[in-house]
Amino acid sequence: MSTIQTQKCPIDGDHLQRASDYLAQFGITHFFYGITTKVMIPSLHQFKKLRRRLPQEMIRAKCGVYSSDAILTFRHHYLQHFAATDEPYFNKHPLGLSVWQDPDLNGSKGEQFARLLEEYQIRSRGVWHLPIRQHPDWLAAFVFFSDQDRQTLLENLTANEADIGHHLALYAALFNEQCISQLNPIANFSCLSERALAILRLTAEGNSSEEVAEQLSLTESGVNYHLDRIKELLNARNRAQLISMAHTMGLLD
Missing domain, CATH: 3.30.450.80 (Transcription factor LuxR-like, autoinducer-binding domain)
Structure with a gap:
């Protein structure tokens, strides 16, 4: 087994x-x-x-x-x-x-x-x-x-x-x-990567895309890509709604 x-x-x-x-x-x-x-x-x-x-x-x-x-x-x-x-x-x-x-x-x-x-x-x-x-x-x-x-x-x-x-x-x-x-x-069921979740958490803490990119050694465009992709997957209209939904769904503490 x-x-x-x-x-x-x-x-x-x-x-x-x-x-x-x-x-x-x-x-x-x-x-x-x-x-x-x-x-x-x-x-x-x-x-x-x-x-x-x-x-x-x-x-x-x-x-x-x-x-x-x-x-x-x-x-x-x-x-x-x-x-x-x-x-x-x-x-x-x-x-x-x-x-x-x-x-x-x-x-x-x-x-x-x-x-x-x-x-x-x-x-x-x-x-x-x-x-x-x-x-x-x-x-x-x-x-x-x-x-x-x-x-x-x-x-x-x-x-x-x-x-x-x-x-x-x-x-x-x-x-x-x-x-x-x-x-x-x-x-x-690991539908989002650890990197995507880290970007989501840092964004929810109030960091800008530039600040998130610096903390995770990514490009700003890479951070924006991940956020836009998560927003699309969750059918969120904007980032504010995305963060709110992520809290409700348990993706963010």
């Missing part, structure tokens, strides 16, 4: 335990949380890798919120070996609750996937998408797993859908408040 690149976000353990205990009463045994983007064109920002959600790109997430080390390891195995041929992974899941269809476990690949699911005592899985305040094109994503069969889990979740959705929205807000600088998908 390749090295797991994704780290656990520094969320207070008590918050994670309360979230796990709450979800357990409905049959959810594990979950992980991150921020995804709406799979649509055009999107309000132009990062192709966020729209595609290809497993080989998603496996490189720097950070996530995980209910256990075990589910972080499962996610890595799944994305590395099975997601590319798992039809539910690529479905356009709606806002709110989505309990995935059972996977195709036929053939040698299916048998390997079945063994992985059995190892982690997973019989059903799904995702719960919620809007978040940081960006209209972003969604909170609680990916959840259960040792119950799909139909039983679906009935349990559907019967309590409003209450669960409310609690998950509160947990999403809490996780984002604590770790938005790591969870925001632009930083989490």
Whole structure:
């Protein structure tokens, strides 16, 4: 197995335990949380890798919120070996609750996937998408797993859908408040280079393009190019709006 690149976000353990205990009463045994983007064109920002959600790109997430080390390891195995041929992974899941269809476990690949699911005592899985305040094109994503069969889990979740959705929205807000600088998908999936982020930070601190260029050993035209490119990617009208958006989205502290 390749090295797991994704780290656990520094969320207070008590918050994670309360979230796990709450979800357990409905049959959810594990979950992980991150921020995804709406799979649509055009999107309000132009990062192709966020729209595609290809497993080989998603496996490189720097950070996530995980209910256990075990589910972080499962996610890595799944994305590395099975997601590319798992039809539910690529479905356009709606806002709110989505309990995935059972996977195709036929053939040698299916048998390997079945063994992985059995190892982690997973019989059903799904995702719960919620809007978040940081960006209209972003969604909170609680990916959840259960040792119950799909139909039983679906009935349990559907019967309590409003209450669960409310609690998950509160947990999403809490996780984002604590770790938005790591969870925001632009930083989490390395959509901007470290140089571009450094230029953005220095500009937000009030430095002129000339001053930024001097500090980073760049040309002034190079700094302006990076800023114009970021502005284009985020669909910002001007630099003032760009800085404001970057703060809201967690790109700037």
